[in-house]
Amino acid sequence: MSSETLATILFIIVVGITVAITFWASRQNKSAADYYAGGRSFSGFQNGLAISGDYMSAASFLGISGLIALAGYDGFLYSIGFLVAWLVALLLVAELLRNSGRFTMADQLAFRMKQRPVRTAAATSTVVVSIFYLLAQMVGAGALVTLLLGVEGDFAKRLTIVLVGALMVFYVTVGGMRGTTWVQIVKAVLLIGGTILITVLVLAKFDFNLSTLLGAAADNSGKGEAFLQPGLKYGATTTSQIDFLSLGLALVLGTAGLPHILIRFYTVPTAKDARTSVNWAIGIIGAFYLMSLVLGFGAAALLDTGPGSKVAATTGNLASPLLAQEVGGGDGTTGGAILLAFISAVAFATILAVVAGLTLTSASSVAHDLYATVWKRGQATEKDEVKVARIAAFVIGGIAIALAIPAQKLNIAFLVALAFAVAASANLPSLIYNLFWRQFNTRGAVWAIYGGLITCVGLVFFSPVVSGPETGTALFADHDWSWFPLSNPGIISIPAGFLFGWLGTVTSKEPETAERYTELEVRALTGAGMERAVHH
């Protein structure tokens, strides 16, 4: 059997399993709390797996190993930043948010602010972050299918992107949070299993000696020891060093501001379960990133990563699947074909689960924040709200599909890093201020969100990533309107978000918000009066 046939069969199995889960879950959805928060009835361990499934996206599986394969040690920063970031979520956000919110990120702000402006702002940034993140996953899906079916044409890629989009809309409209969570749990188990398998096979080639593996990677990369040292990608100039610092900041501060991660904390019954789920997530994600180090250096050691190679042509996005083929026996062998097909199917499952989570998050925010509160002023029924969430899922799916097609040239991990930068600039400042600063008020929240969002997206727009010949992969390589030298805007836009939030707060008076902080603080720390689990 050819690798293509096998891969197609495995893809269909993956899709079949997830569709079955979704139908099963849809039968249990009765109330809005079921649809948005899975009835708040998942255990800490289940939610920990689901968080891992939500977080270990195509960026982690395909992007990071690809960056390490091409740029060596500098790719490692991504894994470290992505992991350490969980401590911000664990120590400052997860438990307090579980106690004080209901369905969306905005709930937590709306607890003490004027509802309509803060919900509009929070919904806007939720949708923007989720769309950046969605783009990355769709680019990954396109690259995978090109590899597997051996089709070079744009048509196949576009068809895949449209199919992935259709599937994600299906999961979200039919399964809601409960279905999405189970899809993520299954995916997390598959991904960890697949990664362990490849890691062991790679290490076996080097007698389980990490040093030998690193040495081989350095030799094969053609760059020698420099490949194992920091600075290959970012060390060339002062600008690129600052870019690296900027990236590091966005990675560590972004996680706790990602809306699709934040709403996962609402799916457990208590704050203590939220803590347990983050602990499981840290363990699972940490182990995964340690293995992705082996995958990245393994790909550098065993594959051709030079100019013109398949790995380089896809900015590293295909390093992991190609590595699986290599350790399975190589191109043209049965073992190679099986492993390539298996790992690609795992990557495909990964992408499906993550896009479902992202679409659900933005659709929830549109329905719960914009439709029910801003437009209907709280008069919408739960049934209408859920219906609007389903319609929103269609629209967001469409937007993501339309944007993903021109973004094909970018590295997935890089695209996700942009989503992290937006999350850290627009969402984190208002979340942290709201939880810990009594005087923080509506204007502060609105300015923090829009200020951080506009600064961040604006700087990306004027960066060499979007226009100009500098990077070679810019979206508009023929025109050049870039003046901002960094690819990563975080170092400017994150402080800007905090600054705008502070400025908005001190320039307006709103004694009511400080008064209501009393209640928020008690509720956030003790859980008194929080939203309970649903018992059917």
Next chain:
Amino acid sequence: MSTEATGAYRAHDQASRHDPVYDELHDSADFIELRRRFRVFAFPATLAFLSWYLLYVVMSNWADGFMSKQVVGHINVALVFGLLQFASTFVLAWLYSRYMNRNVDQLARDIELRFNNESNGGVGR
């Protein structure tokens, strides 16, 4: 019973105040102690791990010589430093959970219980 429907936010421009019991709880000695215990761990720990992480990023950028030193075979300081970031993350997550279990959770439960008793079993919110 589902409490979701009763907890729905009203259509006011601003969320309504739910219960005066919160003011009373906020000023209670138990709550002040709870908040102190939480912050005394969470704030310094956050400062510590962020500094430790930024030190790593800065060293990767501007301390090439040190980071490139080989420790064993092809394993250099940079790799060890990176792996230590993993280790410190695991350890801090564990320490935080142990601290909260021992020093904070019971206090939070007591206050929540008091809230439930004093606010008509939670209906008055």
